[in-house]
Amino acid sequence: MWDGLLHAIPGVFAWQNVLAMVVGTIGGIVIGALPGLSATMGIAVLIPLTFGMEPLVALGMMAGIYNGAMYGGAIPAVLLRIPGTPAAVCTTLDGYPMAQRGDAARALQISCLSSTVGGMASAIALIALAPPLVQVTLLFGPAEYFWVAVFGLCSVSVLLGKDPVKGLIAACFGLLLGTVGIDGVSGHERFTFDDMNLAGGLHVVVVLTGLYALPPIFMLAEDAARRKAGEGMAVLRASVGLFHGWTKFIRTWIRSSLIGIAIGILPGAGGSLAAFLAYNEEKRASKDPDSFGQGNENGIAAAECGNNADNAAALIPALTLGIPGSAVTAIILGGLLIHGLQPGPALFRDHGDVVYGFMIQMLITSVLIIFFGGVVASRLFANVLRIPSALLAPCVLGLCVVGVYSVQDSMFDVYLMFGFGLIGYAMDRLRFPLAPVVLGVVLGGMAESNLRLALIIAQGDYIQLVSSVVSQIVIAMILVVLAVPLIRGRLAKRVGLG
Template sequence: MIDALVSALPHVLAPANLFAVLLGTVAGLVVGALPGLTVTTGIAILIPLTFGLDPLFALGMMAGMYNGGSYGGAIPAILMRVPGTPASVATILDGYEMTKRGQAAYALQVAVVSGVIGSVLSAISLILFAPPLVKLSLLFGPAEFFWVAVLGLATVSSLLGEDLIKGLIAALIGLAIGTIGQDISTGVERFTFDLLPLADGLDIVVLLTGLFAIPPVMQMIEEALKVGMSGDLLKLRRQGSVLSKWREFMPIWLRSSVIGIVIGILPGAGGSMSCFLAYNDAKRISKNPESFGKGNPEGVAASEAGNGADNAASLIPALTLGIPGSGVAAVILGGLLVHGLRPGPQLFRDHPDVIYGFMLQMLLSAFLLALVGGLAATRIFGQALRLPRIMLAPIIMLFVAVGVYAVNNSMFDLYMLLGIGLVAYVLEKLDYPSAPIVLGVILGPLAESQLRLALTISGGNAVAIASSPISMILIALTLFVLVAPLWRAWQDSRKAATA
């Protein structure tokens, strides 16, 4: 592992790739700071723009946007009481109260330092834990990879949404989309409706962009907000140094980072859960828990450290097993496939410079966040909040359309983009999660090919694909993931009936 990291370091430090990480971090700050846009949306817009570029350059931009967007969401949360990203909701509780007391600059400083510490520790965990997990995955055969795909679908479907049924339906939609194109064994076309552009399946770039970039834009149009943020709130002055109080914050940073890393590794849990769990933990151990929600900077520190620590950690199962730990990781998984990089042991074997370089870029972008995400940068990028959302919508749509068209120079892709975007908007209104759809498209073909291969090896013996110890463990985990939400719902209904 050390040799691979040393070998990848010169590629990461190449001027072009350094610029990519810096550009991604700056773009992530802006995307995260704009209410209505999320890191998921930003990376979905970014993927078609990086098509054809060097993989490490593209991944560097994604790494920068991931870490930059995580902190960027804290800017409107603290200044406006509007979460820039779903994961910054807990930051509002104390951040906005500090703003009302005239401590906006200090709250933003606490947020960026906490986010940097969480992101750095998360990137270190990615570098330490991903290679051993790859060695474990080498023990997997076709049958085990089939059950890994099933577990990934079950886990993400149940955790990325409050309704298990809707999560499963979303995953089934993704599985159906994944069957479009030529059959992997016979070459027979499936569900192409005699349309030549669909012979190779639905383009992953079009799908990702339509699912995650179009709905937020349509929501902006629907709200038609013509007034941006007041410039008075952006007149920030330096208000002390959080680093001078590092002894007070260090226990919170460490505990919250550990929570974020653990939640990130769990497939499907995501940043929203990590920031709330970290916030609740800080409140629980605080000597003054009653001060939380009333402008306690420890609440901001816990939320942002937990949020930052979730980032790289969510890529650990994504890169090694193809099971993303969050919605953003799911989109990055799609970005890897766009550049011809399939997650799993073969990724670490065939493209070590790229994958270890990406890990180092996650660490580098965390440090860059400290440089570009300081108070001066916050003032500059915060100005984007003054732009009315009704003006942002056509600008974003222009970038999306140009990026998608540039992939294949095809008007058909633009028509598909519009169709997928409209369907995704309706599904979002009905509270269907989008990430399971992406996972269905990615994991569906994998499950199908591995199942067929396992049955071929076993001579058609279906029992054989579930007989190995690893397969049994994966089946048990899948059943637990599916049954646990139903059990909790039954327990809640019983309590409600007896109350």
């Protein structure tokens, strides 16, 4: 391994590769900051342009877009409560309240620093632990993946909001939305109402943008209607240094990095689940859990660190087994194949300089986020809040319409976005958490397909779902999560009686 790393370093620091990483990182931050766009879309558009490039140049740009976009999603999440990527949903919970009280620049700085730490930890894990961690992935079959998905849904539904019942209802609504489209096992249409636009299912970007982007726009419009011109303009406090008070996040970063790396090596789990679990764990470990959702800095640090700690870790099964851990890594695998690089054990043997160079590029582009995200973006983008509501609302709405339309070139998706916007606005008013809905859509397909595949393999024997040690451990964790509200309720009653 060390020989491969040493041989790869000179190629990585060639000026063409450095330029590619810088351009990719800047482009990724911009892509992530635009609602409706994602790292997957950015890399997919880039791949046809890389045909004539050297493999390391192309991979360096992909690494930059990947890491940059995962941080860039935090920018609209903090400023406008609009997650630029699905994994940035958790960042809205504490980032937006911080922006509302004038600390937008500080929230973006914490996001940047945490994204860098998570990305670096993930890249180091990819470099040092790829072969042994693959063995962990092999312990997970369809039944285990099903229980992991259920654990993620239960954790977010029960621990994220103040009302577990509303959280579970929201998660079930998300699961229902995830069933729309053609059944992947039987091929039958479900809840499509004979409309071909629904045959492919509901795209997560459409649901995400509708639920999270439109309600704040409606509220901005309401605010503009109530206020006079120039009145109520946001007051921004002067930002402190990027590294100010960083030591208080060390424990948060360690916990969140470990969670993100563990989720990353499980194919299909994705950064959304890593961010949610890291946030929930930080809230559970906190001495003041009630401050989460009110602008807690550790909440932002946990979400962004967990989200980015998934990035390079998701490449472990992709590079070693050819099994993509996420949609982004699936696109990156396509980029490797275009350049004649076949994923698997032979990739490390025959093209060690390229694969180890790519790993180093994932590490370097994580560090570049500090310069282009923390130093420039946090100060530049924070001034978005100074734009009057009457101008900001239509501008953001226009970006959302363009972003959603560009996903599948479909006006039907735009109409769906407005429908989900009304649903999100109503849920917001009724105090239903929106995060479990999004996670239900993201994890619903994974849970259903793995459950049905496990039952087909077991020939309908439900006992096989709980027969493995890994399944039993995850089920025990689910029961503990579900028991937390009951324990809290009893303790509260005892304190009240006392």
